[in-house]
Amino acid sequence: MYQxxxxxxxxxxRQTFGRIIESARRKVAExxxxxxxxRIEGGExxxxxxxxxxxxxxxxxxxxxxxRPIGVIRTPFREAAGTPIQPRQAKGVKGTVELFExxxxxxxxxxxxxxxxxxxxxxxxxxxxxxxxxYLDEQERGLFATRAPCRPNPIGMSPxxxxxxxxxxxxxxxxxxxxxxxxxxxxxxxxxxxxFKVARCGWLExxxxxxxxxxxxxxxxxxxx
Ligand SMILES: C[S@@+](CC[C@H](N)C(=O)[O-])C[C@H]1O[C@@H](n2cnc3c(N)ncnc32)[C@H](O)[C@@H]1O
Numbered sequence: 001m002y003q004x005x006x007x008x009x010x011x012x013x014r015q016t017f018g019r020i021i022e023s024a025r026r027k028v029a030e031x032x033x034x035x036x037x038x039r040i041e042g043g044e045x046x047x048x049x050x051x052x053x054x055x056x057x058x059x060x061x062x063x064x065x066x067x068r069p070i071g072v073i074r075t076p077f078r079e080a081a082g083t084p085i086q087p088r089q090a091k092g093v094k095g096t097v098e099l100f101e102x103x104x105x106x107x108x109x110x111x112x113x114x115x116x117x118x119x120x121x122x123x124x125x126x127x128x129x130x131x132x133x134x135y136l137d138e139q140e141r142g143l144f145a146t147r148a149p150c151r152p153n154p155i156g157m158s159p160x161x162x163x164x165x166x167x168x169x170x171x172x173x174x175x176x177x178x179x180x181x182x183x184x185x186x187x188x189x190x191x192x193x194x195x196f197k198v199a200r201c202g203w204l205e206x207x208x209x210x211x212x213x214x215x216x217x218x219x220x221x222x223x224x225x
Pocket of ligand 1: 079080081083084085086087121122123124125147148149155156157158159176177178180181182213214215218219
């Protein structure tokens with residue numbers, strides 16, 4: 001049997017050889033699942049996962065999700081410093097959403113909504129941090145308890161006022177978004193779905209700051225987060 005020959009050549013027992021093979025099998029499997037580099041006899045190569053990561057339930061989870069911009073958002077804001085931190089602090093500030101023409105058909109019936117959600121990519125966010133000092137506080141908070149842009153998936157959402165729809169162009173107001181931001185999605189804002197009475201609002205109930213505009217703490221020169 002080749003295992004016996006191999007063990008003999010390596011000058012190890014059949015049992016030790018079995019353990020070496022088992023360990024190698026585990027390393028290959030880990031490298032495949034995690035997309036890690038695998039070291040074999042001094043050589044190194046990248047192993048790309050073939051399909052998907054396994055989730056706890058055994059369901060396949062894609063390792064990477066693909067998003068494509070559907071347009072671009074134009075606003076007066078060229079940098080984070082001085083940009084309103086939410087639409088409520090941006091009352092009346094106008095912007096334009098330039099939807100790529102191939103998506104224009106999807107704007108039918110949007111005009112009837114006074115507010116719309118813009119869902120977009122914080123393309124100028126600094127790299128993800130799991131603890132941040134948010135604009136409205138003076139102490140660190142968990143990223144997911146904040147709206148800070150430096151997220152693992154830097155996705156922003158703003159309920160802006162819809163002023164006009166003309167072919168593929170939307171004129172909006174109350175924008176807290178940087179100029180040139182890639183647009184991911186548009187949805188109608190409806191109080192029916194989006195507005196809940198709540199009894200708790202976490203750290204924001206005692207927010208230490210009343211700041212209205214951002215500074216540069218979560219911004220980079222434009223590279224992806
Ligand atoms: C606190 S975030 C809130 C954004 C959105 N309303 C939300 O809750 O997801 C708003 C700040 O994000 C920053 N910002 C806006 N567009 C950005 C972009 N494309 N890249 C990086 N930062 C951006 C600006 O500094 C702005 O003041």
